[in-house]
Amino acid sequence: MNVLEVENLGFAYGDRQALRDVNFSAAAGRFTALLGPNGAGKSTLIALLTKLYELQQGEIRVASFSLRSEPREALRRLGVVFQQSTLDLDLSVEQNLRYHAALHGMPRFLANERIEQELQRQQLVERRKSRVRELNGGHRRRVEIARALLHKPGLLLLDEASVGLDPASRQALNAHVRSLCRSTGMSVLWTTHLLDEVQAEDDLLILNRGVLVAQGRADSISAADGNLERAFTRLTAASAA
Structure with a gap:
């Protein structure tokens, strides 16, 4: 079962396109990492998921409830920690x-x-x-x-929650959220621009310049390049070109 489904999502600030045709789902009980460089569109995506911004294009469903037509029920299923x-x-x-x-x-x-x-x-x-x-x-x-x-909530969203913390505190917070995910069965969507906050078994989404350039298990995405750093560099460079 998917706790979150995003279909054909697009968003623009005037003539600047921040998200382009983004499609993904997050499985119940899983830790999903949303990875992207600064300016990739991660915070815009979180703003849409939490209805801080109104949908312009596409659909978002939380626990099968449409954020467009059933916002109250959808938002009841969310917990949010903003940047x-x-x-x-x-x-x-x-x-x-x-x-x-x-x-x-x-x-x-x-x-x-x-x-x-x-x-x-x-x-x-x-x-x-x-x-x-x-x-x-x-x-x-x-x-x-x-x-x-x-x-x-069934889904906890964390938007760059470790920003401003020292390395030890960052690692402790990341480990703590993972332990909550395991112990409660809650789903987590963790957005970050830091590669060391992603683990091999995570479900991983890579966003760059508003485009979702990769999705799958982190170890599968990394396999062809040998490690996540090289995979991330290749995928984001290809998107930027």
Whole structure:
């Protein structure tokens, strides 16, 4: 079963085409990496998936619900961590989570249960009363993940979530999201421009200049070139030519 289906997706900013006829699917319970250089169109794609931008061309379905005709049902199945943090820095970790739960209309007893569960899962119990501005970058990202998972989405989208983190924190965050994917059966779409955030067993999409130039398992895409770095260089160079 596919948790996400994208068909014939196109988007333009005026006369500049940002995405061109993009087609792919993301399987349930899988970690899918969306890899591309800066300016490839990854953030535009995330903006369309989350309905920050209206669809111009094509179709997006989340858990079989059309984002065009059934947006409320489609968006209920998504959890999102954007590249730019949207946490309130002056609220505590727990207050940020409670505010999000209220936006989703959760009754208090359910919000209490979900917040406790996510604080435990993200290893934030001891920081629940800390103001967000007191946390380091890695812990802030964990708060954002906790917030995104409160309503138990089937698909978690992370748009360049490791930007601004030091290498150790980047690796820890990537490993943490993968462990959530394995332990919960949740699907993940992780966008990045960093090759070391992709593993051989990942489902991989490579986007360049708005064109999807490769899709499949990362080790299969890499096979002809010997490693992912050489494959990525060849595929993006060919697209740019």
